[in-house]
Amino acid sequence: MKRYIIDIWAAATTILGGMGITLVHLFRAKNDNVTLQYPEERWPRPDRNIGFDHSNYNVIRSRLHVDMDDCIGCLKCERACPVDCIKIETEKVPNRGEDIKEIGHVGVTSNGSRKAMVVTRFDIDMTECCYCNLCTYPCPEECIFMTGGPNSDKHPIDYEFSEPNRNDLIYRFAKPGSREGMAKIISEQKAEV
Amino acid sequence: MGVVHGQEMVLNIGPQHPATHGVLRLQVKTDGEVVSEITPYLGYLHRCFEKHCENVTYEQVIPYTDRCDYLASMTNNFGYVVAVEALMDIKVNDRVEHIRVIMAELQRIASHLLGLGAFGLDVGAFTPFLHMLRDRERILDLFEMTCGARLLYNYMWVGGLSHDLPVGFVESTYNFLDYFEPKIDEFVNLLVHNKIFVERTADIGRMPQEVAVSYGVTGPNLRASGVKWDLRKNDPYSIYKSFEFDVPVGEGGKGSVGDCWDRFYVRVLEMKESIKILRQALASLPKEGDIHQSIPKKIRPPKGTIYKRTESPRGDLGYYIESDGTNIPYRLKMRSPAFTALSVIDEIAAGWLLSDVLAILGSLDIVLGEIDR
Numbered sequence: 125m126k127r128y129i130i131d132i133w134a135a136a137t138t139i140l141g142g143m144g145i146t147l148v149h150l151f152r153a154k155n156d157n158v159t160l161q162y163p164e165e166r167w168p169r170p171d172r173n174i175g176f177d178h179s180n181y182n183v184i185r186s187r188l189h190v191d192m193d194d195c196i197g198c199l200k201c202e203r204a205c206p207v208d209c210i211k212i213e214t215e216k217v218p219n220r221g222e223d224i225k226e227i228g229h230v231g232v233t234s235n236g237s238r239k240a241m242v243v244t245r246f247d248i249d250m251t252e253c254c255y256c257n258l259c260t261y262p263c264p265e266e267c268i269f270m271t272g273g274p275n276s277d278k279h280p281i282d283y284e285f286s287e288p289n290r291n292d293l294i295y296r297f298a299k300p301g302s303r304e305g306m307a308k309i310i311s312e313q314k315a316e317v
Numbered sequence: 318m319g320v321v322h323g324q325e326m327v328l329n330i331g332p333q334h335p336a337t338h339g340v341l342r343l344q345v346k347t348d349g350e351v352v353s354e355i356t357p358y359l360g361y362l363h364r365c366f367e368k369h370c371e372n373v374t375y376e377q378v379i380p381y382t383d384r385c386d387y388l389a390s391m392t393n394n395f396g397y398v399v400a401v402e403a404l405m406d407i408k409v410n411d412r413v414e415h416i417r418v419i420m421a422e423l424q425r426i427a428s429h430l431l432g433l434g435a436f437g438l439d440v441g442a443f444t445p446f447l448h449m450l451r452d453r454e455r456i457l458d459l460f461e462m463t464c465g466a467r468l469l470y471n472y473m474w475v476g477g478l479s480h481d482l483p484v485g486f487v488e489s490t491y492n493f494l495d496y497f498e499p500k501i502d503e504f505v506n507l508l509v510h511n512k513i514f515v516e517r518t519a520d521i522g523r524m525p526q527e528v529a530v531s532y533g534v535t536g537p538n539l540r541a542s543g544v545k546w547d548l549r550k551n552d553p554y555s556i557y558k559s560f561e562f563d564v565p566v567g568e569g570g571k572g573s574v575g576d577c578w579d580r581f582y583v584r585v586l587e588m589k590e591s592i593k594i595l596r597q598a599l600a601s602l603p604k605e606g607d608i609h610q611s612i613p614k615k616i617r618p619p620k621g622t623i624y625k626r627t628e629s630p631r632g633d634l635g636y637y638i639e640s641d642g643t644n645i646p647y648r649l650k651m652r653s654p655a656f657t658a659l660s661v662i663d664e665i666a667a668g669w670l671l672s673d674v675l676a677i678l679g680s681l682d683i684v685l686g687e688i689d690r
């Protein structure tokens with residue numbers, strides 16, 4: 125009998141203790157609020173103040189972006205990717221470092237390297253990407269990066285890129301028409317020879 | 318069970334069931350409410366981790382290790398890089414070691430928070446789960462600040478780290494610790510001494526010391542059975558030797574040693590120890606030191622094999638790596654602590670009621686991503 129009463133007493137007090145904590149939180153709710161009305165409000169991203177040379181750092185995980193004008197087609201990012209979701213095809217340019225107007229190819233990167241390759245296909249399948257960031261480190265031109273990172277003022281963060289169609293998540297960065305354009309140029313070259 | 322046999326019924330729990338913490342199927346033989354035999358069926362989450370690793374380079378394995386124990390990715394990275402570094406004989410500088418320990422201990426707290434919350438959820442306590450997730454978010458914010466990712470970090474690299482600590486990280490971590498330390502007592506009040514919770518867990522699913530040892534159970538589950546075994550103390554890796562902390566063991570505070578309540582409480586105490594380590598590591602964090610200093614140009618370990626184990630939040634996480642001198646591992650085997658923890662379930666849960674089985678499963682704190690790999 126004594127045991128029974130003690131048990132009830134313990135149950136009542138411990139539950140009241142828990143209720144007390146809940147009550148305290150009820151009145152603290154204003155400044156301890158964690159629920160956000162998502163599409164209207166967004167959780168602030170933590171401050172990414174690295175404090176030193178930004179260019180080596182890409183502390184963000186979001187959608188990948190490639191600046192095609194800077195890409196030299198070295199395939200380093202393709203090799204670094206653990207899931208092989210980057211697909212690159214290249215063609216040799218006729219004259220190294222020269223623009224090819226027809227397909228919008230820029231001959232020299234913003235770092236001053238003269239391109240030897242035209243990238244005719246640069247697809248990233250974001251459905252396969254695991255956001256490991258491994259592709260962004262080896263790039264010699266720093267032209268593949270995750271949007272919103274320190275070296276992409278042009279590209280604000282984009283982590284809401286859901287699509288109704290799966291194929292729309294394959295991002296094609298190569299200049300449109302560059303494959304056909306290159307094929308034509310090459311066949312013209314052959315004809316000349 | 319006893320002599321009287323009613324009609325036995327075979328019941329499937331899972332694969333899609335909120336109490337199985339992932340996709341796990343438990344085939345349970347029940348006699349009324351009493352469970353006589355439990356057979357776990359695995360493989361619903363099998364992703365060929367080990368086979369994948371034989372096809373990608375050593376750097377590219379790291380994102381895959383992230384996805385094994387997805388609640389404690391930092392410690393998975395940690396175990397792997399420690400193993401490769403031992404194989405290649407790389408010494409990393411003091412700053413890197415400190416940052417790694419800080420990350421691993423933060424991850425331990427985060428993982429325990431989720432484990433404890435989910436355990437509470439399994440026995441019907443919903444509020445503590447929300448409290449714990451709220452605090453876990455703060456740790457994930459710290460991680461996001463450091464490497465941009467909240468769950469799967471790819472942060473520790475062979476020979477270093479991907480990023481240095483951002484400005485303000487140390488202060489933010491101190492702020493978090495100051496905020497979090499009193500919160501632990503709040504959890505204790507909410508759940509640990511709560512009579513309903515105690516009734517559901519004390520004396521339930523007792524794991525005797527011999528059973529735990531013979532099944533190879535490690536980590537908090539083993540310590541709850543009263544075995545003082547922690548690789549950070551018993552086989553120190555990294556710089557754990559230089560920190561002072563205790564190894565909490567189960568003492569049977571509410572029931573007997575090694576029951577569900579003990580497994581819960583040991584984790585609570587471990588979070589306190591992690592805070593101790595964190596404070597020491599933050600205080601002694603060297604200001605100087607290049608985190609990319611010892612990253613090798615090419616990771617090509619010499620021919621040979623290595624087995625290295627580290628203490629992940631779930632226990633003894635081992636990596637066996639066989640290298641044939643190329644940049645791709647010839648064989649990589651992972652010893653997962655959650656797997657051994659699950660293997661013991663038939664031993665400790667048989668004879669209990671059906672609802673207790675779920676409490677026992679929750680108290681083992683398994684992660685299916687790591688069991689199936």
Ligand code: SF4
Pocket residue numbers: 188204205206207208209210248252253254255256257258259260
């Ligand atoms: S982030 Fe990782 S998975 Fe995604 S494309 Fe880059 S290397 Fe591949």
Ligand code: SF4
Pocket residue numbers: 190194195196197198199200201202212262263264265266267268
């Ligand atoms: S590493 Fe950079 S330059 Fe090279 S192919 Fe990839 S995006 Fe282009």
